[in-house]
Structures are given as structure tokens and as C-alpha cells.
Amino acid sequence: MPQGNDIGSDALVIGAGIAGLCTxxxxxxxxxxxxxxxxxxxxxxxxxxGGGILSPxxxxxxxxxxxxxxxxxxxxxxxxxxxLRQATGIDPEWVESGLLCLDAEExxxxxxxxxxxxARMEPLTREEARDLSPAAGVTAPALWLPTVAQIRNPxxxxxxxxxxxxxxxxxxxxxxxxxxxxxxxxxxxAHTDQGPRAAAATIxxxxxxxxxxxxxxxxxxxxxxxxxxxxxxxxxxxxPILLKGGRYAIPRQDGHCLVGSTVERAGFTIETTAAATLDxxxxxxxxxxxxxxxxxxRQWAGLRPNTPSGLPxxxxxxxxxxxxxxxxxxxxxxxxxxxxxxxxxALLVGDTPPFDPQPYLPS
Numbered sequence: 001m002p003q004g005n006d007i008g009s010d011a012l013v014i015g016a017g018i019a020g021l022c023t024x025x026x027x028x029x030x031x032x033x034x035x036x037x038x039x040x041x042x043x044x045x046x047x048x049x050g051g052g053i054l055s056p057x058x059x060x061x062x063x064x065x066x067x068x069x070x071x072x073x074x075x076x077x078x079x080x081x082x083x084l085r086q087a088t089g090i091d092p093e094w095v096e097s098g099l100l101c102l103d104a105e106e107x108x109x110x111x112x113x114x115x116x117x118x119a120r121m122e123p124l125t126r127e128e129a130r131d132l133s134p135a136a137g138v139t140a141p142a143l144w145l146p147t148v149a150q151i152r153n154p155x156x157x158x159x160x161x162x163x164x165x166x167x168x169x170x171x172x173x174x175x176x177x178x179x180x181x182x183x184x185x186x187x188x189x190a191h192t193d194q195g196p197r198a199a200a201a202t203i204x205x206x207x208x209x210x211x212x213x214x215x216x217x218x219x220x221x222x223x224x225x226x227x228x229x230x231x232x233x234x235x236x237x238x239x240p241i242l243l244k245g246g247r248y249a250i251p252r253q254d255g256h257c258l259v260g261s262t263v264e265r266a267g268f269t270i271e272t273t274a275a276a277t278l279d280x281x282x283x284x285x286x287x288x289x290x291x292x293x294x295x296x297x298r299q300w301a302g303l304r305p306n307t308p309s310g311l312p313x314x315x316x317x318x319x320x321x322x323x324x325x326x327x328x329x330x331x332x333x334x335x336x337x338x339x340x341x342x343x344x345x346a347l348l349v350g351d352t353p354p355f356d357p358q359p360y361l362p363s
Contacts, residue, residue, distance in 0.1 A: 009033045009170070011348070012189050012199035014177050014213070017047035018153075018334050019326045020205035021160045022341035024169050030349050034169045035197060037190075039176035043157030046207055046333060049228065049302025051250050051258050052156075053241060054335050055099065055148045058106065060113030065311055065359035066332070067117070069339040072354070076338045077151060087166065090159035092151050093253060099148035100124075100133055102244040102287070104140035111143075120147050133239045137289050150241060150250055153334060177206075180213060180323065187322035201348055203324045204317075208268065208305045210327040214317050216362070221313070221328055223268050223303040227276040228260035229284060229296040237288070247283035259284040259296075272299045306330040314340045314360035315347050324348060325362050 011027045013020045016038035024036045054077055056062045056070065081094030101110070107123060114121035122144040124132065129142035165171060172194065181189040181196055189198040204210045208223035236255035241248060250258040262276050277299060285292040307313060307328040317323040326344050329336055343360060346353040 008189065008198035009035045010199065011035070011201045011203060012037070012197050013203045013205055014038075014190060015205035015207060015210075015327075016042040016161075016171065016173070017045055017205065017207060018043065018157065018160075018337045019047075019207070019329065019341070020203075021157065021164065022337040023203055023205055023326050023344055024164050025160065025167075026338075026341040026345035027348065028164065028167050028169055030345055030351075032349070034164075035172070035199065036164065036169055037172040037175045037177065037192060037197065039174070041173050042161045042171065043154070046302040046304050047157060048153055049226065049300060050153055050304075050331075050334055051228065051248065051260050052151045052153045052334060053099070053148070053248065053250065054094075054151055055145070056332055056335070057243060057246070057248065058101075058110070059119065060106070060110045063310060063359075065356070066336065069336055069355055073335050073339045074147075074149070077149065080338075081151065081156075084156070084159040084163060088159045088162040090155055090162060092156040092159050094149055094151045095253065096147060096149045097251070098240040099145040100129060100136065100240045100242050101143040101145065102129070102136065102138060102140070102242065104142070107141065107143060119145070121145050133242065135237055135239065135288055135290060136242050137244070137286050144240075148241060151334070152252070156334075177213065180320075185321065187320050201322055201324060203326055203344065203348075205326045207327055208303045210305065210313075210325060214323065214325060214362075215320065216317075220307065222265070222306045222308075224306045224330065225264040225266045225270065225301055225303055226261040226331075227264070227272055227280065227299060227301045228258055229277070229280045230298040230300075231257045231259065231284070231291060231294060231296050233257050242287045244287055245283065247280070247287065249284065249287040256297075257288070257291075259287065259291075268303065270301050270303055272301050276301075304330050304333070309359075311359050312336065312340050313362045314344050315357055315362055318363045
């Protein structure tokens with residue numbers, strides 16, 4: 001890593017979603033000075049828009065590279081959530097609610113995965129599944145994953161922001177990056193609306209907008225829109241996350257329930273659509289039949305960054321000394337960002353990464 005007294009900070013992280021926040025935390029824990037900038041408020045893009053399920057929807061289909069990362073990240077949140085609450089006064093509402101999969105056709109593959117991985121999973125008869133979640137639209141045998149947890153995205157992002165500021169990370173909201181600062185064949189930082197920001201290492205955690213800044217082909221990171229619905233349940237439904245046909249319902253402690261999400265290749269268009277409303281309302285009815293008579297409170301959309309390999313891009317950008325990527329998590333950014341941030345931080349400071357970095361390298 002380049003050093004010098006004229007360098008503004010050891011690391012400049014561009015993008016303050018979950019990937020940027022976790023990157024800043026991992027680097028600060030290694031003793032680096034860190035500046036974090038974002039064109040808007042912290043965490044208001046894909047990190048805010050998602051559901052907060054701390055598991056792949058169907059872990060038995062997960063890429064082997066990510067499968068080694070997932071258990072570590074799940075343990076991270078189990079211990080980090082109460083630590084954040086104590087340090088910041090903000091409860092990210094980590095809850096081990098479990099996940100009930102209502103797709104009977106998934107049973108053979110899922111049970112084989114559970115046997116091989118040691119994951120906790122129980123096949124349930126239709127009657128057992130109804131007893132576990134009486135309000136759910138149970139029509140067949142189901143699968144019960146009791147250790148799957150959820151977290152409240154906005155509260156998690158707010159708590160991490162407070163923690164980083166407590167630890168001396170400079171956070172600049174509303175300061176768009178206008179381009180990279182190039183000098184002598186090196187990336188020396190970035191030009192922003194508030195002036196140049198110099199750093200020994202510059203990390204792009206800018207989600208779907210990373211390709212242009214990094215000089216990568218436009219196809220390297222594809223925006224995939226996801227739309228969600230929010231319901232309010234009175235009385236609250238305190239039960240498991242429900243999954244069926246690729247759609248899910250997430251009951252929250254405050255009586256809200258999220259239903260999502262679509263997977264739409266619509267470019268950088270972030271608007272919600274009437275077609276998605278119909279799709280998600282049908283999914284809501286299938287998951288929780290009583291929602292058929294209840295209109296949703298809100299609908300929103302976010303753009304997830306996807307890559308051709310389906311794996312995040314984590315590490316130095318070839319041909320751009322001083323520039324690193326941490327993006328491309330698609331649907332599991334909230335889950336996997338703490339683990340991939342550890343990979344990035346280790347590569348940047350010259351340590352041995354805790355996981356094999358090879359599958360994620362931009363090269």
C-alpha cells in the first residue's frame with residue numbers, strides 16, 4: 001500500500017451502503033485512517049431496499065465459494081448485533097425467526113445439502129407446518145430452517161454509521177464522486193463535489209455504478225431491479241420467514257410484514273411498476289392468504305449489483321494501482337458484505353485473507 005505524509009487518508013471508501021460500511025470497519029480495525037463518502041445519505045440504495053434475511057433464500061443452491069463465507073457472516077451478525085446495540089444505543093433487531101420453505105419440490109436437494117453441510121433443517125408434514133405457522137398458505141410438506149435470522153436494514157446501517165464515527169472514520173454524506181484522481185499511473189483518490197480527496201488506497205463500493213468508475217466493461221456489473229411491498233398486520237404476526245416460489249414474507253417485530261421480491265433486468269430504471277404490484281400481491285396471498293383483502297402500505301424498488309459469475313468483485317483492479325473493488329453481491333449484500341470486507345482489508349494491508357480470495361478477484 002502506498003505511504004506518504006502528503007496522503008489525506010490511508011483509505012478512501014466510495015459508497016456508504018453495507019459494502020462500504022463494512023469495508024470502512026474492517027480497515028479501521030486494522031489501524032488505517034478511513035474516509036467514507038457517498039453522493040446521498042448513508043445506506044439509501046440497495047442496502048436499505050432489501051429484506052434483511054441473513055441467509056441465501058435457497059442455501060442448497062449456493063455457489064461453493066459463497067457457501068464457505070455464509071456461516072462466518074451469520075456468526076458475525078449474531079455477535080455484532082448486541083455489540084452494536086450496546087455501543088450505539090440503536091438496536092438492529094437481529095431475530096432468529098427461522099425460515100419455513102413451502103416449496104415441496106425442493107425437499108430432496110435441500111435435505112441432501114443439509115446432510116452434507118451439517119446445517120439444521122427439518123422436513124415437516126403439512127400438518128406440522130400449519131402448526132408452526134397457522135396463518136401461512138401451507139398446501140404441502142415443508143422445510144424448516146430454525147436458525148435463519150433476519151435484521152432490520154435501516155437500523156443496522158444507522159448503527160454502523162454511529163459506530164464508525166465513534167471510531168474516528170470520517171463520513172461525508174451528500175458528496176458525489178466526480179471521477180478518480182489519477183497521477184503518475186496511480187489512483188491517488190477521487191475528485192468530489194467538495195474537492196479532491198486523497199488516499200493511499202481507493203475502494204469502490206458503489207454497487208451498480210461501479211463499472212464506470214473502475215473502467216470495467218458495462219457488462220461487468222449489471223443492475224437488477226427488485227421491488228417490495230410493505231404490509232401492516234394488526235395484531236402483529238410473530239412467526240417465521242416464509243418462502244414459496246422465490247417470493248418471501250418477513251414478519252417484523254413492530255407488526256410490519258415485507259413481501260418480496262422481483263428480479264427484473266430493467267437497466268438503471270428504479271421506478272416501481274403496476275405489474276410488480278400485481279405479482280407481489282399474488283405472492284403475498286399465496287404466503288399469507290389473509291393478505292388478499294388487505295392493501296399494502298408501501299411499494300419500493302432497489303437496484304442490486306450482479307456479475308456474470310454471480311460472485312462479488314473483491315480486490316485490486318488490474319491496471320489501476322491503488323484502486324480496489326467491493327461490489328457485485330446481487331441479493332446477498334447484507335449477508336456477505338462483512339465477510340468479503342475481511343477479504344478486501346486483508347489484501348489491502350498484505351495479510352492472509354480469512355477466505356480464499358481467488359473466486360472474487362476482479363482479474
